[in-house]
Amino acid sequence: MAHNTKASHTVTLTDNSNGKTIELPVLQGSIGPSVIDIRKLYADTGYFTYDPGFTSTGSCESTLTYIDGDVGILRHRGYAIDELAENADFLEVCHLLLYGELPNATDKKQFENDITMHTMVHEQMRNFYNGFRRDAHPMAILCGVVGAMSAFYHDSTDINDPNQRLISAYRLIAKMPTIAAMAYKYSIGQPFQYPQNDLPYAANFLSMMFAVPCQKYEVNPILAKAMDRILILHADHEQNASTSTVRLAGSSGANPFACIAAGIASLWGPAHGGANEAVLKMLNEIGDVKNIPAFVAKAKDKDDPFRLMGFGHRVYKNYDPRAKVMQETCHEVLKELNVQDPLLDVAQELERIAREDEYFIEKKLYPNVDFYSGIIFKAMGIPESMFTVLFAVARTVGWIAQWKEMIEDPSQKIGRPRQLFTGIIERPFVPVDKR
Numbered sequence: 067m068a069h070n071t072k073a074s075h076t077v078t079l080t081d082n083s084n085g086k087t088i089e090l091p092v093l094q095g096s097i098g099p100s101v102i103d104i105r106k107l108y109a110d111t112g113y114f115t116y117d118p119g120f121t122s123t124g125s126c127e128s129t130l131t132y133i134d135g136d137v138g139i140l141r142h143r144g145y146a147i148d149e150l151a152e153n154a155d156f157l158e159v160c161h162l163l164l165y166g167e168l169p170n171a172t173d174k175k176q177f178e179n180d181i182t183m184h185t186m187v188h189e190q191m192r193n194f195y196n197g198f199r200r201d202a203h204p205m206a207i208l209c210g211v212v213g214a215m216s217a218f219y220h221d222s223t224d225i226n227d228p229n230q231r232l233i234s235a236y237r238l239i240a241k242m243p244t245i246a247a248m249a250y251k252y253s254i255g256q257p258f259q260y261p262q263n264d265l266p267y268a269a270n271f272l273s274m275m276f277a278v279p280c281q282k283y284e285v286n287p288i289l290a291k292a293m294d295r296i297l298i299l300h301a302d303h304e305q306n307a308s309t310s311t312v313r314l315a316g317s318s319g320a321n322p323f324a325c326i327a328a329g330i331a332s333l334w335g336p337a338h339g340g341a342n343e344a345v346l347k348m349l350n351e352i353g354d355v356k357n358i359p360a361f362v363a364k365a366k367d368k369d370d371p372f373r374l375m376g377f378g379h380r381v382y383k384n385y386d387p388r389a390k391v392m393q394e395t396c397h398e399v400l401k402e403l404n405v406q407d408p409l410l411d412v413a414q415e416l417e418r419i420a421r422e423d424e425y426f427i428e429k430k431l432y433p434n435v436d437f438y439s440g441i442i443f444k445a446m447g448i449p450e451s452m453f454t455v456l457f458a459v460a461r462t463v464g465w466i467a468q469w470k471e472m473i474e475d476p477s478q479k480i481g482r483p484r485q486l487f488t489g490i491i492e493r494p495f496v497p498v499d500k501r
């Protein structure tokens with residue numbers, strides 16, 4: 067870990083106000099930009115660093131996921147995302163993220179079995195749903211119910227017990243599809259469907275979403291495969307906003323269910339996981355390819371807050387490798403379901419126009435993972451309000467693997483950033499009748 071990583075060299079910081087210098091060690095990971103270790107900066111100089119949005123800050127050391135945004139690389143534990151999406155299934159990727167290795171055949175069977183044994187939720191949790199309005203956003207329900215897991219699974223909230231940490235991870239991965247599907251069923255007034263443990267993970271999720279007790283439901287294997295691939299594509303993404311939220315919440319020693327609920331809240335925003343829902347809304351608003359230029363102009367207008375949803379990324383300054391796989395999956399699903407969606411024409415034309423436009427080229431704005439996923443979900447019959455929920459189901463493994471890595475890091479400390487204070491320094495209290 068970083069506390070053991072040897073400095074490759076130092077950089078010298080000179081304070082021009084007094085000529086004092088300080089040597090800061092530079093640490094080199096296995097790949098990627100080196101980091102300047104500023105942990106002693108405040109103690110040695112009295113200065114903080116200032117980096118709102120953390121554009122230049124590495125907040126932790128991690129071995130899970132590597133991204134090179136300039137060339138569009140995403141790897142989990144060394145494996146390229148497109149190879150994983152093509153050749154592995156979601157639970158293998160979960161094993162990879164949690165344990166560092168793809169499972170062999172025996173471990174794979176064991177892992178699948180262990181996860182599957184946890185798919186049901188405590189029966190009492192069903193009552194929880196009745197407290198929500200039927201028109202509640204499923205992300206609101208997800209946030210509440212996942213947070214409430216800490217009230218149901220006390221036997222896996224001791225973060226100092228490695229076995230309990232693992233069980234909480236298994237429970238979260240296993241129960242998230244159940245909780246998400248229940249949120250959907252509740253919103254449409256259909257009975258909850260129990261998990262079918264003879265089905266693979268993604269197929270089981272589709273079954274809980276779409277089966278009803280009065281008729282047999284056959285999972286379409288092509289759609290199950292597509293759903294599995296979508297889960298893989300969203301499984302982890304380094305220190306993004308929701309993952310950093312999970313780590314920060316967990317750094318105080320909070321239990322894993324509460325931390326994941328915090329991650330879900332962060333994911334909900336339209337600049338993050340909420341973008342997939344926003345993309346479909348935008349495509350619907352555009353409606354026809356002839357309206358695209360007006361929307362592109364709006365996106366470029368500095369005085370207009372509108373942005374092209376599904377475009378741009380803090381890290382990718384090239385094509386998001388997940389978007390490529392997503393685009394292929396989109397074509398496969400639409401073909402299988404024989405759907406001619408005019409929104410796909412709008413999306414493809416929008417991508418073409420934006421990619422030839424100077425503004426988008428200069429700012430390196432490419433389609434991201436959310437650009438095509440909404441069209442796939444829509445074709446599968448999943449309502450827009452569930453899109454970000456699906457993202458959360460998939461990202462749960464990334465969140466919990468990152469949380470586990472943090473707890474198991476001996477150099478772990480409570481996350482406590484400082485600030486540049488610009489408010490009023492001090493003033494005497496004024497009684498209410500004198501204000």
Ligand code: CMC
Pocket residue numbers: 303306336337338339340341365366372373374375376377378379380381429431434435436
């Ligand atoms: N449409 C138009 N202009 C944009 C867009 C966009 N989608 N994204 C960025 N820009 C412009 C932005 O106005 C800024 O221009 P200027 O330098 O003239 O001020 C420049 O590009 C840099 O943008 P930024 O906001 O400083 O970049 P950021 O790294 O803070 O934001 C982002 C990244 C993803 C929040 C942003 O690109 C965005 O809002 N995209 C749309 C929402 C979206 O699709 N989010 C999903 C992200 S991928 C899934 C996930 O990981 O959650």
